[in-house]
Amino acid sequence: MKFNKLYIFLALLMTSMSMTACFDDQGADATFSGDYVEFEDGRLPNGVNATLVRASSEQTDLIELQVNRVSTSANDEISVTFEVDPSSTAVSGVHYTLASNSVSVPANEFVATVPVTILTGNIEPSEAPSLKLKMISSTGAEISTNYSEVEINIQVVCPSDISVATDTWMATCVAPGYGTFTATVKVTPLGAGQYVISDVSAGLYAGFGYSTTQEAIYADNCGALSFVARRQAEFGISAPTVDPTVGSFDASTETMVVYWSDPTNEINGTTTLVKQ
Template sequence: MKKLYILFAVAFASLAMTSCFDDPGREVFFDGNVVEFHDGNLPNGFTTTKVRRNATQTDQVDIQVNRVSTNASGAITVNIGVDPASTAIQGVHVNFTGTTVTIPAGQFVATFPVTILTGNINPGERPVLKLIMQSATGADISTNYGDLDLNINVICESKISTEADTWTATSNSRFGTFTADVKVVPVAGVAGQYTISDISAGLYAAFGFSTTQSAIYADNCNKLTFVRVVQSQFGGLGGPRIDPKVGSFDPATNTMIIYWSDSGNNIDGRTTLVKK
């Protein structure tokens, strides 16, 4: 009988709680208009990477602004300015001093262009253009997402390898020297990055493990840096722990040198790859 009373009490409490909630279909929670940068929520801003091919090169980056509202009946006009704290210099790194962008009635997004003076920027520079929403008509500016850091990254053109190429890889570590044929494949949609099919050059395969211990390396003006592991049987496989940490590519001899480590097996490796 006691259990039955408890069941009735729980059921009654559930009904009482349910009756306190309004039907969400009958209430509009937000009917104002707020405007924000689409990438304003990114913790480190928006990064654009451009490949530098000549000294006069320019590129365009489109920046998106969003309407946040359940009501799009009116247009929104936003004045975009540049924060003086920007390290991107007008006429040197960018050609942008500000603009006005309009989100038409019935629309929720609009974009505006920023011109990057790619040919003027040396690879290794990291200029930042700090964009701010100065004023808006027809909407309030988002408190949290009304500014945006545009991080400009310029790299050299990279043509180290194609999918058809095969490389002879030789690794050196505390386990000795190992050699294997590997593939170095460009990462689709990402300039200057390559997936190496076995950075250990057969070390793990010699002990009965997979021949695929793959990782991505980035090339910037013939300097090779570890990006991330793609596939491995070992959780400790990763970037180099000790110096040197930056590898190299010699276009005259088609030779790559990369560095890596395996913390789980206390390995610090160097692998040399020569295109066949």
């Protein structure tokens, strides 16, 4: 019985070895061949996100898109022509400029760059233009099937230094049906261009016996002030429900104008704050 088991094992082993010998070793002969060209950032699923801080209306910023040679050899130059995809929302001469619609990867080199000049000073914070470039022809290499396109998503923000924690502001609130109220308040920075106003009602609620703390958070984007959220407050202070809804900051006079509402009490307030 033991000998029978041994013979069966040897037979199975020999069969396995003979079957293995019938298969080719694909790994031994599988090597990359060919010449391809691609956008490095074509691999990013959401494109290139370019968030630019706008300091002046004349500002420009340079973004360089890398083009790769994918090859085992770099003996010859590769020339690539690209175009702006019609799906782009960015407008040439308004949001960006391109020095050329072609790029070359020199012989013995594996990368080149496509310079894109962003006209940052022309772009409003409310805009979100996107620029998509697409390779359309090349000499010296084939265009990559998967990475022949790249998209730049442009967003402009401004540096914000409206107030520091030690500043005091004189606030005046006009609320139709309730009157005009004045109070000294704090405007405290929270970071990322956001500020909390200690009493956005400027004493409106305090005039009726309530707390002087009616906090609201606003975001500054290049001088445009938008309601974000209420913080510590006794009432349902909310985003404005009537126009205008976006306030402003005038750096020359150090004056803020913000809008807010209290739907429960049918208040639509306009609060003007002047730094002391």
